[in-house]
Amino acid sequence: MTLDQLYSQLTIPCEAKLVLAVLDGLGDIATPEQNRTTPLEAAKTPHLDHLSQDAVQGRMDPVAPGIAPGSGPGHIALFGYDPIEHQVGRGVIEALGLGVDLQAGDVAARANFCTLDDNGIVTDRRAGRIKTETCQRLCDQIAQKVKSIEDVEVIIQPGKDHRFVVVFRGPGLGGPLSDADPHREGKPIPTAEPTGGKDTTADKTARIVSQFYQAVLPIIEKEHPANGFLMRGIAHQPSIPTFEERYRLRAASIATYPMYKGLAQLVGMTKLEGSQTIEQQFEQYLQEYNQYDYFFIHFKPTDMSGEDGDFDAKVRAIEEFDAALPTLMRKAPDVLAITGDHSTPCKVKAHSWHPQPVLLSSAYSGTDKLGRFTETTANGGSLGLFEAKYLIRHMQANAKMFDKFGA
Amino acid sequence: MTLDQLYSQLTIPCEAKLVLAVLDGLGDIATPEQNRTTPLEAAKTPHLDHLSQDAVQGRMDPVAPGIAPGSGPGHIALFGYDPIEHQVGRGVIEALGLGVDLQAGDVAARANFCTLDDNGIVTDRRAGRIKTETCQRLCDQIAQKVKSIEDVEVIIQPGKDHRFVVVFRGPGLGGPLSDADPHREGKPIPTAEPTGGKDTTADKTARIVSQFYQAVLPIIEKEHPANGFLMRGIAHQPSIPTFEERYRLRAASIATYPMYKGLAQLVGMTKLEGSQTIEQQFEQYLQEYNQYDYFFIHFKPTDMSGEDGDFDAKVRAIEEFDAALPTLMRKAPDVLAITGDHSTPCKVKAHSWHPQPVLLSSAYSGTDKLGRFTETTANGGSLGLFEAKYLIRHMQANAKMFDKFGA
Numbered sequence: 001m002t003l004d005q006l007y008s009q010l011t012i013p014c015e016a017k018l019v020l021a022v023l024d025g026l027g028d029i030a031t032p033e034q035n036r037t038t039p040l041e042a043a044k045t046p047h048l049d050h051l052s053q054d055a056v057q058g059r060m061d062p063v064a065p066g067i068a069p070g071s072g073p074g075h076i077a078l079f080g081y082d083p084i085e086h087q088v089g090r091g092v093i094e095a096l097g098l099g100v101d102l103q104a105g106d107v108a109a110r111a112n113f114c115t116l117d118d119n120g121i122v123t124d125r126r127a128g129r130i131k132t133e134t135c136q137r138l139c140d141q142i143a144q145k146v147k148s149i150e151d152v153e154v155i156i157q158p159g160k161d162h163r164f165v166v167v168f169r170g171p172g173l174g175g176p177l178s179d180a181d182p183h184r185e186g187k188p189i190p191t192a193e194p195t196g197g198k199d200t201t202a203d204k205t206a207r208i209v210s211q212f213y214q215a216v217l218p219i220i221e222k223e224h225p226a227n228g229f230l231m232r233g234i235a236h237q238p239s240i241p242t243f244e245e246r247y248r249l250r251a252a253s254i255a256t257y258p259m260y261k262g263l264a265q266l267v268g269m270t271k272l273e274g275s276q277t278i279e280q281q282f283e284q285y286l287q288e289y290n291q292y293d294y295f296f297i298h299f300k301p302t303d304m305s306g307e308d309g310d311f312d313a314k315v316r317a318i319e320e321f322d323a324a325l326p327t328l329m330r331k332a333p334d335v336l337a338i339t340g341d342h343s344t345p346c347k348v349k350a351h352s353w354h355p356q357p358v359l360l361s362s363a364y365s366g367t368d369k370l371g372r373f374t375e376t377t378a379n380g381g382s383l384g385l386f387e388a389k390y391l392i393r394h395m396q397a398n399a400k401m402f403d404k405f406g407a
Numbered sequence: 408m409t410l411d412q413l414y415s416q417l418t419i420p421c422e423a424k425l426v427l428a429v430l431d432g433l434g435d436i437a438t439p440e441q442n443r444t445t446p447l448e449a450a451k452t453p454h455l456d457h458l459s460q461d462a463v464q465g466r467m468d469p470v471a472p473g474i475a476p477g478s479g480p481g482h483i484a485l486f487g488y489d490p491i492e493h494q495v496g497r498g499v500i501e502a503l504g505l506g507v508d509l510q511a512g513d514v515a516a517r518a519n520f521c522t523l524d525d526n527g528i529v530t531d532r533r534a535g536r537i538k539t540e541t542c543q544r545l546c547d548q549i550a551q552k553v554k555s556i557e558d559v560e561v562i563i564q565p566g567k568d569h570r571f572v573v574v575f576r577g578p579g580l581g582g583p584l585s586d587a588d589p590h591r592e593g594k595p596i597p598t599a600e601p602t603g604g605k606d607t608t609a610d611k612t613a614r615i616v617s618q619f620y621q622a623v624l625p626i627i628e629k630e631h632p633a634n635g636f637l638m639r640g641i642a643h644q645p646s647i648p649t650f651e652e653r654y655r656l657r658a659a660s661i662a663t664y665p666m667y668k669g670l671a672q673l674v675g676m677t678k679l680e681g682s683q684t685i686e687q688q689f690e691q692y693l694q695e696y697n698q699y700d701y702f703f704i705h706f707k708p709t710d711m712s713g714e715d716g717d718f719d720a721k722v723r724a725i726e727e728f729d730a731a732l733p734t735l736m737r738k739a740p741d742v743l744a745i746t747g748d749h750s751t752p753c754k755v756k757a758h759s760w761h762p763q764p765v766l767l768s769s770a771y772s773g774t775d776k777l778g779r780f781t782e783t784t785a786n787g788g789s790l791g792l793f794e795a796k797y798l799i800r801h802m803q804a805n806a807k808m809f810d811k812f813g814a
Contacts, residue, residue, distance in 0.1 A: 029773025032461060036774055059789060063812055064410055065797040066804030067417065070813035083813070084413055093814040233814075348771060351811055353804040355789065375789065376776060385465075385791025 006405065007393060011248055016334035016399035018249065018294045019285065020391075022078060023321055024071075024260075025303030025344025027059075027356035027375060028314070033347060039302075039314035040357070040374040047325035048338070048359070048373045055336075055361035056368045058383025059375070060391060061353075062342045068353045074341030075263045079296075080247065080392030081240060088266065089176060089235025095165045096262025098157045102237050107168040107175050107205050109234040113138065113226035114162075120188045120228075125181070127226040129161045138226060139164050146215045149208050166231065168208055174201025174236050177209065181230035189213075192234055201236070209234065242268025243294065247396065252288060254281045255298035264296050278320060282327035289331050297328075306344030314346060335362040335398040337391060338373070355385055362398035413812065414800060418655055423741035423806035425656065425701045426692065427798075429485060430728055431478075431667075432710030432751025434763035434782060435721070440754060446709075446721035447764070447781040454732035455745070455766070455780045462768035463775045465790025466782070467798060468760075469749045475760045481748030482670045486703075487654065487799030488647060495673065496583060496642025502572045503669025505564045509644050514575040514582050514612050516641040520545065520633035521569075527595045527635075532588075534633040536568045545633060546571050553622045556615050573638065575615055581608025581643050584616065588637035596620075599641055608643070616641065649675025650701065654803065659695060661688045662705035671703050685727060689734035696738050704735075713751030721753060742769040742805045744798060745780070762792055769805035 001009075028038040062069045063083050072093050073083035091108035102108065113135065115124035139158035146154050152170030159165060177192040192209045194202035209231065220227055243251040245268075253264030254272045261271045272288055275281040278299050285295050299321055305313035328336075339358035342351050357378035370377040383394065396402055408416075435445040469476045470490050479500045480490035498515035509515065520542065522531035546565035553561050559577030566572060584599040599616045601609035616638065627634055650658040652675070660671030661679045668678045679695055682688040685706050692702050706728055712720035735743075746765035749758050764785035777784040790801065803809060 029771065030776065031770075031773060036461075036776060038773075059791065064413075064800070065793060066800035066809060067413070068804070068809065068811050070811055073813040084408055084410065087408075087813060090814040345771075345773070352771070353809070354773065355791070375773075379775060379787050379789050379791075385789075385793070 007402070008246070010402040010405055011396070012401055012403055014249055014293045014399055014401050016293070016401070017289065018335040018395050018399055019297060019328070019333035019337070020078065020295070020395070021297045021299065021328070021336070021338045023299045023302040023318065023338070023340050025306045025342060025351065026340030027343025027345070027354050028306065029343070029345045029347060029354055030375070031347045034311055038375050039311060039318055039346070041376070042311070043315045043318040043322065045318060045322040045373070047322045049371065051325070051336070051338070051361055052359060052370055052373045052377070054365065054367045055359050055373075056365045056383055057357065057359050057370055057373060057378040057381030059355035059378050059385045060339065060358050060388040061355050061385065062388045064387070066353045068351045069342050070351065071259055071341060072263060074351070075260065077388035078339070078341055078391060079243070079267050080389055081267065082389055086238055086240055088238060090233030091165065091235055092237050093259065094159070094233070095157065095167055096266075097259040098159050098165050099258035100155060100157050100165060100167055102167065102262065102265070103169060104237055104239050105169075105173060107173045107234060107236045109166045109231040111164050111166050111229055111231045112162045114228045114230050115225040116228035122182055122185050122187060122189060122228065122230070124225060125185060125230065127162050130226050132158070132160055134226065135159070135162055135164060138220060138223065142216050142219055145219055146212065149211045149215065152208050154212065162226065166212070168205065172201050173205050173208070174199055175205055175234055177202060177206055177234040179230070179232040179234070180209065180213070181232050189228065189230060192231060205234065205236070237266065240267055244268060247294075247392065248401070249294040250292045251294040251296065252292040253296045253298070254284050255296070256281070257298070257300050260298040269296060279324040279327055282324050285328060286331055295333070302340070303344045306346055307349055309346045309349040311346045335395045336360070337395055339391070358383065358391060360394055360398065364398050364400070414809070415653070417809040417812055418803070419808055419810055421656055421700045421806055421808050423700070423808075424696065425742040425802050425806055426704060426735070426740040426744070427485065427702070427802070428704045428706065428735070428743070428745045430706045430709040430725065430745070430747050432713045432749060432758065433747030434750025434752070434761050435713065436750070436752045436754060436761055437782070438754045441718055445782050446718060446725055446753070448783070449718075450722045450725040450729065452725060452729040452780065454729050456778065458732070458743070458745075458768055459766060459777055459780045459784070461772070461774045462766050462780075463772045463790055464764065464766050464777055464780060464785040464788030466762035466785050466792045467746065467765050467795040468762050468792065469795045471794070473760045475758045476749050477758065478666055478748060479670060482667065484795035485746070485748055485798060486650070486674050487796055488674070489796055493645055493647055495645060495670075497640030498572065498642055499644050500666065501566070501640070502564065502574055503673070504666035505566055505572050506665035507562060507564050507572060507574055509574065509669065509672070510576065511644055511646050512580060514580045514641060514643045516573045516638040518571050518573050518636055518638045519569045521635045521637050522632040523635035529589055529592050529594060529596060529635065529637070531632060532592060532637065534569050537633050539565070539567055541633065542566070542569055542571060545627060545630065549623055549626055552626055553619065556618045556622065559615050561619065569633065573619070575612065579608050580612050580615070581606055582612055582641055584609060584613055584641040586637070586639040586641070587616065587620070588639050596635065596637060599638060612641065612643070644673065647674055651675060654701075654799065655808070656701040657699045658701040658703065659699040660703045660705070661691050662703070663688070664705070664707050667705040676703060686731040686734055689731050692735060693738055702740070709747070710751045713753055714756055716753045716756040718753045742802050743767070744802055746798070765790065765798065767801055767805065771805050771807070
C-alpha cells in the first residue's frame with residue numbers, strides 16, 4: 001500500500017472549512033545587505049502575530065533540497081501532488097498564464113514569431129520583438145483562417161511582444177514533442193517530434209503540428225519581420241486526479257492572475273472570479289463560505305517585489321496582506337494555512353530553493369508559542385522541515401478528516 | 408523521472424568554488440559526565456562563530472535514523488551518493504586504508520594470517536597476533552612468488568599485526584563472495600563462493616581465490632603460528648558515477664589519511680598529496696584554487712579523540728581546526744560546508760548514529776542568526792534534519808548550479 005492509498009483509505013467526509021492562503025514567493029533570506037533581516041521580519045504584522053499565538057509553524061521544501069521551482073511545481077506541491085510525478089509543460093503553463101481555459105487532454109505550446117530568410121533559415125528568433133498589437137493582428141488572422149486541423153480544434157492566444165500560445169484540442173492528442181525551434185539563428189525550423197518513446201498520441205500531435213506549419217506559414221509569408229514562428233514546450237495537459245477525487249474536498253480558487261487560476265483549475269478547483277485586491281479576495285471567501293470546503297487564496301505582490309529585489313515593496317506587500325486578514329477572520333476557517341509556493345528572496349531576484357515558512361492554525365493545531373511568523377521563528381516550529389506536498393495532509397488532519405490508522 | 412535525474416537535468420556549469428570541510432566524527436552528545444556540554448560547545452571557536460553570522464545550519468542523518476556508519480558510507484553520503492545503494496566492500500575500504508591505489512573493477516579482500524593444525528582445522532583465527540614485521544615478511548614472500556593467477560594481477564599489502572589485504576586486478580572480476588573464514592576456531596577454511604546470485608564475474612573471482620589458496624598455502628606451510636590465512640569481505644570496487652559525471656564538478660581531495668583519499672578517489676576526485684596539518688591542507692587549497700571547482704578537505708583528529716573518549720583532546724582538535732580557518736578564508740570559497748561524516752561521541756567511544764551538525768555559508772545562504780556552530784544551535788537551523796546525501800544538492804544550489812524546475 002502506498003502512502004497516498006493509505007491517506008485515501010483514512011479520509012472521511014469534511015465538515016470543516018479549510019483555507020490555504022499563498023503569499024507568492026513569501027520566503028526570503030537574511031543577508032548582510034538587508035541588515036540580516038527578512039521582509040517578514042521587518043514588516044509590521046499585528047494580525048499574523050496574533051494568529052501565531054495559536055498556531056504551529058515549520059518550513060517546507062517546495063520540491064526537494066536545492067531545487068527552485070517555477071509556479072507550476074510550487075503550486076502542484078501545495079495542492080498535495082508530487083511535483084516531479086505531475087509535471088506541467090511550459091506550453092500549458094504559458095496558456096494558463098494567458099487565460100486560456102484549458103481542458104484535460106489539450107496540447108499547448110509556447111510560440112513566438114520569428115524572421116526567416118528566403119531559404120527558410122531563422123535570421124531573428126524574436127522577429128525584432130514586434131509590438132504586441134502586431135502580434136495580436138497576426139494571431140487574429142491566423143485564428144480566422146486556421147480553425148481546425150483534421151478533428152482538432154486550434155486555439156490561438158496572443159501574448160506580449162512577439163509571443164503567443166497555440167492550443168490543440170481534440171481526441172487522441174499527446175506529448176511531449178521536441179521543439180520546433182533551432183534555439184539559435186542560422187538554422188531552419190526543425191520538425192517537432194515525439195520525445196517520450198513510442199506513443200501514438202504524440203505521433204498524432206506531431207502530424208497536427210506539421211500541418212499547422214503548412215497552413216500558417218503561407219498566411220504570414222509577406223509579413224516583415226514576422227514571416228515565421230517557432231514552437232516550444234509542446235505538451236499535453238496532464239490528467240491529474242481532481243481535488244474532490246483525491247481529498248473529498250469541494251475546492252475553489254480565489255486568485256487574481258490567470259496562471260494561478262489555471263493551476264487551480266488543473267486539479268479541478270472552481271475558479272471564483274472578480275476580485276482584484278486581497279481585501280476583495282477575502283470578502284469573496286466570506287460570500288462563498290458555504291459553497292466549498294477548501295479555498296485557495298493567492299496573493300501575488302510578494303513574489304513580484306522579490307523578483308524586483310525591492311525589499312521595501314515586499315515589506316509593504318506583506319503588510320497589505322496582514323491588514324486584510326481581519327476580513328478573512330470574520331468567518332475564521334477551521335483550518336488556516338499561510339505560506340508561499342516557494343521563496344523569492346530580494347537578493348536572488350528570482351524563485352529560490354530556500355524552504356518557505358508555513359503557519360498552520362486550527363482548534364487542534366496547538367501552538368509553538370513563537371510570537372511572530374517569520375523564517376527564523378518557523379525554524380523552531382513543531383512542523384519541522386517537510387516537503388510541501390504534505391501540507392494538505394496536515395490541513396486534512398487538523399480538519400479531522402482522517403480516521404485513526406490501525407487499532 | 409527520479410529525483411537524481413531531475414537534479415542532473417537542472418544542473419548547469421559551475422562558476423563557483425565549493426569546499427566541503429569534514430571534521431571526522433565531529434558530532435557529539437551532551438551528557439551529565441560532560442557537564443552537559445559537547446566539545447563543539449566547550450571549544451573556543453572565534454572563526455566558526457564569525458562564519459555562523461552569515462550561514463545556515465542543520466543536522467544530517469548520515470544514512471538513516473539510528474544507523475552509525477563506517478567511514479565508507481559516511482563519506483559516500485557526504486559526496487551525494489546513496490550509501491545503501493552504493494556499498495563499498497570491507498576489503499575495498501581496508502585496501503584504501505592501506506593506501507592501495509584501487510582501480511574500478513578491482514576485487515579486494517581483508518585477510519589475516521591464522522594457525523592451522525595438520526588436518527587444516529583453524530586453531531587460532533589470528534595466528535597469535537604475530538608482529539607487524541612478521542606479517543610484512545610473509546606478505547613479501549607471497550608477493551614475490553604469486554604475482555598473477557591466470558590473467559589476474561595479485562597485489563598483497565601488509566597491515567598491522569596479523570592483517571593484510573589482497574587485491575585481484577584483471578578482466579571480468581566481480582563479487583561479492585562469501586568469506587573464506589569459518590568465523591570460529593575448530594573448523595576448516597570454507598571455500599569462498601559467489602553470494603550475489605548467478606554472475607560469471609563472481610564465478611571467476613571464486614576460481615581465482617581458490618587458486619590463490621592453492622598457491623599461497625605451500626609457501627607458508629612451515630611457518631608457525633602463521634601457517635594459514637583467512638579472507639573476508641571479498642568484493643569488487645563498485646563502479647560509481649564520478650563526481651564530474653554526476654555534478655559537473657572538477658573535484659579534488661586534500662586528505663592526510665589513505666582511507667579518505669581512497670574514498671574520494673572512488674568517486675573520481677583527484678588526490679592532492681603532501682599536506683600533514685590542517686593549516687597545510689588549507690594552504691594547499693589556496694595553491695590549487697584555480698584548478699578545481701570542489702575541494703574535499705578531511706580533518707581526522709576529532710574522530711580519533713572521540714574514539715578515545717578524550718573530551719579535552721576533541722576540544723583541542725576543534726580549536727586547531729578553527730585556528731586554521733583564516734587560511735582557508737584568504738580565498739573564501741563561494742560555498743563552504745563544514746560538518747562531520749558522522750558523530751563520534753566521547754561517551755560512546757565509537758561512531759554513532761547521532762545526526763552531525765552542518766554549517767553552510769554562501770552569498771545566497773542567508774543566515775539563521777545562531778551566533779555559534781554547535782549541535783544545539785544546529786537544531787534551530789533552517790536546513791532542518793536531512794539525509795547527508797542531500798548536502799551536495801544544497802551546495803550546488805548555493806553555487807547557482809541549478810536551473811529553475813518547471814515554469
